[in-house]
Amino acid sequence: MKYAGKKLLSMLVTLLAVSFLVFLAFDLIPGDPALAQLGTNATPERLESLREEMGLNEPFLVRYFKWIGAFCTGDLGTSYSYHISVGDMISEKLPISICMTLMAFAMVLLISIPLGILSAKHEGGRLDTIICTLNQVLMSVPPFFSGILITLLFGIILKWFTPGGFVSYDENFGAFLGYLFFPALSIAIPKAAMSVKMLRSALVTELEKDYPRTAYSRGNTPNQVMYSHVLKNGLIPVLTFFGMALTDILTGSIIAEQVFAIPGLGRILLTSIMNRDYPVVQAIILLMAFVVIVVNFLVDLLYQKLDPRITVE
Amino acid sequence: MKEATRKKLIGLLVFTALTTALSGCNGAGDKTGEENSSQITVGIAQDLEDSLDPHKAEAAATREVLFNVFEGLYKPNCDGELIPAVAEDYACSEDGLTYTFTLRENVKFHNGNTVTAEDVISSIKACADTSEGTPLIPAFSNITSIEKAGDRTVVIMLAERDPDFLSYIASVKAAITPAGQTDADTNPIGTGPYRYVSRSVQENIVMEKFDAYWGKAAYIENVTFKVCADADSLVMNLNGGAVDMMAHLPVSQAQQLSEEFTILEGTMNLVQGLYLNHDFEPFTDERVRQALCYAVNKDEILDIVSDGKGEQLGSSMFPNFRKYYLPELNDTYSYDPEKAKELLAEAGYEGRLSFTITVPSNYPQHVDTAQILAEQLKEVGVTVKIEQVEWNTWLSSVYSERQYEATVVGVDASNLTASAMLSRFCSDADNNFINYNNAEYDAAYEAAQLEINDEAQTQLYQECEIILAESAANVYIQDLAEMVALSDEFTGYEFYPLYVQDISKIRPAENS
C-alpha cells in the first residue's frame, strides 16, 4: 500500500510538471493568437479589445493558475478559431481516438503473445528465424509508409474499405469500427513486431533458468511448462513495454489519422498547432500526457502485483 | 506444368471470390444506390477554421461554402453579373448617393421567419460598424445612413459616389441574417438554397436543401462538405469513392483520378506572382525587379506545376475580369536571362543578390512555384532561400507586419470590381503588403475612382495595370489552372469568376 501511495504521489507531481511545461511552451511560441484569429481583418482597436477579451494581457503565472484551475473543474476554454467549447470538441472526438487506440492495442496483444510464444518455443528453428526476420523488416518501415501501403493494397486494389470514407460513430457504429480496422492495424504492426521480439527474448531467458528444468523433470509437457510456469514470469518485463507501446500508439494515431483521413484528436491537434489555437492544443496535449502517466502508474501497480518482490526503492 | 497452372488458377479464383464477398458487404454500407442519389459529398481542402457568421468569416475557403447558405440583397451569377436576391430591384439616384432597395416579397430565413426591412438594416449595419476601426467591409465606411422606408423598402445613403457599391452589397460578407441573432458564430441562418444542419470539427459540414427557398430550388437534397485536409492522401480518397466532388485540385492530382470522375477545367481567378517587398533594399531598384521578371521562365513554371495549363499574366488582373483584363501585358518581359544579368550588373547586384522567399506551406502550387523560381534565378546568379511558413504565420508576418523579402502567393478578388485587385497598390492602402509606392499609380487610381463614365473608367483602371507591369511591381506569373473533379453521377457544375462553389446547380446525371 505504501508502494501505491508513493507512486500516486509521484504521479501527481509529474502531472503538475507536465501541465506547467505545456503551458510554458505555448506561451513562448512566437505569434499572436489574437492576430491569428482576426487575420486580414485586424485593426489595432479590434486587436486590443480581443487581447483583453482572451485574457492575453494578464501576467504569465496568473494565466497559468487560472487555466489549471478551470481545467480541474472541467472547463477547457473556448477554441480561438472555431468559437466552440474545447470540452465539447474533444468529447466529440474522444470516442474515435479511444476506439482506435484500444483496437490497435488489442491487435498488438493478439499478434505478439502467440507469435512470441511460438518463436520462443522453436528458438533457433526455421519458424523462429522467419518470425525474427519478418519482425526486423516490419520494424524498419516508417509507420506512415505502412499506412500508405495498406491503403493501396486493401483500399484501392482489393477494395475492402473505402479510403477516406470515414463514418462517424453516431451514424453507424459498425461501419465506424470497420473503417478503423486498417488504421489500427497500421499502428499495431510495428509495435507488435517489437513486442514479439521482447516477449521472445524474455521467454528464452526464462526457459534457460533452473525452474523450467525442474518442471520438465517432474514430467510436465513443454506446453505445460510454457503456459503454467514460464509465461507468467516472461510477461513481467514485457509489461513495461506494453505500457510504453500504448504511448507510441497515441503517437501512431496522429500519423494514422493523417494517412487515413480520420477526424480524431490527432488531426485536431495538428491543425490547432498550425492555427495557434492554444486552448485546443494545450488541452489535447495535456490529455494525452495524462493518459500516458496514468497508464504508467497502473503498469507499476500491476507490476508489483505480479511480482511482489518489487518494492519501494 | 498443367497441374501448377491449375493450382494457380484455383488460388486466384478463391482469392477473387473472397475479395468480392468482402467488398460486397462493405459496399452495402457505403452507397445505397438510387434513393441516395440526391446526396453529394463535396471535398474541401481545409476545414472552416473560422466563424460561421458570414459578416466575420474571413477565409475565402469559408466564403466559398457559405455561399450556399447566405445571400445578400444581390448576388453574383456564374457570368459575374449581379442579380437580385433578397431584394427584387434597386434604384440609384442621379448623383449616385442614394440606393433604394425593394425587398422581394416573402423571402424566408432558414428558421422559417420572413425577411423584414429590420433584418436587412441590422445586417448592413453590422458590416458598416466603425466603432472598432475599419468596418468589416471597409467600403461600407462610405455609408452615412440606412433607413427603412416602408415594409419592403430600404434606403442607403452614401457620402461619396461609389460605382462598385452594388458589388459589395452582393458579396457573401454582406449577407442578410436575422436581426438580433446572438449565436451566429455557430448557427448560421441565411436565406440561401441550402440550410445549415451541423458541423463536426475537422470532419464535415452538413447542409440540406431549403424547401422554402424563394428562387429556383436546388436539385440535390443533402450536401456534406467533407474535410480532406491532407493533400497527399487526396487522390486515394477520391479514387476510393469517399468524395463525389472536389475543387481546386492541382493538375498532377487531377491527372491520377480514375475514369469515374469528369475533370472540369477553369482558372482559379487569382494572380499568382512573386510578390516583392519594396521596402527591402535591392527591390527599391526598378532594374532589379525587371531583371527578376526577365529571369523567370513562365512557360517552364506552367509546364512543371500544371502541365502547361493555366493563364500567364503580366499584371494584377486575371482574365475572368474580361473588360479590365489586358492580355498583351504578359509580353512586357519575355524570358531573357542575358538581359536579366545585364540589368543586375547595371544595378550593381551582379552575382551578389540573395533573398528569401516566404511561402505559405498549405498551398502546394505556391511552394512548387517557389522551388522552380529558386532554380531559375540561380541561372542569373541570384541566390534564393525558401522559407515555408504556416498560413497564420504568413498572414501575420508577411501580410500584416510586412516582415519579409519576397513571397509567392495568389491574390484573389473578394468581389468583381477592379478596385478589389488594384486598390491594394495605392501607397497608403491598409493592405498594400508589398509596400508599393508610386505617385503615378496613386494618381491614376484616384482618377479612375472619380471617373463616372464607365468606358473612361475602365481605361483608367487599365492604365493602372500598365503602370504595375512596366514598373515591375511584382514578378507576375499566372492565374492557376483550376481543376474540379466531379463524379460521373453528377452534372451541372458551373465555374464562377469568384471563389465560390454553387452546389444548387449540381444535379444527378441523367443516365445514372
Place this chain on the structure above:
Amino acid sequence: MKKQSVTFWIGAGLAGVILLFLVIGCFWTPYDPEAMDASMKLAAPSLAHPMGCDPFGRDVLSRIMDGGTITLLVAAGTVLLGAGLGILIGAVTGYFGGIADTIFMRIADALLAFPSVLLALVVIALLGTGEVNVVLSLGISFAPSFARVVRGEFLRSRSLGYVQAARLAGASPVRILFVHILPNIRPVLISALLIGFNNAVLSEAALSYLGIGVQPPKASLGSMLAESQTYLFAAPSLCIFPGAVLILLVLGFGLMGDGLRTGRK
C-alpha cells in the same frame, strides 16, 4: 553464438552498402540534385535516370544520394545530442543519487509522458522548421530515454568492486564516471545508440510526413517518401526507391543491434 554474429554481419553488410552509397553522395552525384528539367517530369526509370525523375524533372538517384546524407546527418545529430544529454544526466543522477536524481528523473518522467513525435511537434512549433530544429527537437525528446538507460547502469555500477577500488584510490568523481564506468557499460550504450539511430531516422520521416521535417528544395529520404504519396499512381518509382533505401538502412542497423545484443548473452 555463431548465428548471432551472422545476424550482425548481415546487418553490417546492409548498412555498410547503403552508407557507402550515401557517402559517395556527399562528393559526387550523377546529376545536380536540384536541377530541374520540365521535359523529364515524372519520367520512368531509364538508363539515363536509373530511378526516374520527380515532378520537377529532378533525378531521383541524385536526390536519394543527396537526401540520404541529410537523413544521416539528422539522425547522427539527433543521437549525438540525445545521447550526450542523456549520458550526462543519467551518469550524474545515477551515480550521485539524492535530490538532483529525484528532480531530473521527475522531469524525465514528465518528458517521457509525451510521445516523442508529439514532443518534437511542440519543440518545432516553438522553434520553427528546418534540419537543425528537427535535430534539436528529436534530440531533446530522445534524451530522457537515454538518461534512463544510463542512469540504471550507473546505479548498478556504483556499488561494484572496480568502482569502489577506484574511489579508494582517490580518483575524482568525473574520472570515475567517464573513465571507469562509461567504458564498462559500452555494450548497453552501443545497442541504445543503434536503436536511437533507427528511431531518429523513422521519426524524421514521420515529421516530414506531417510537413514539419526537412524543407524543400532540400530533401531527406523521409521527406521524399512523404512527397511520393501524391504520385503513387502516376509514378510508383518515386516511393519505391527512397523507401527501399530507408528501409534497408534501418534494417541494417536493426540487425546489427540485434546481433550485438544476442551475441553478448
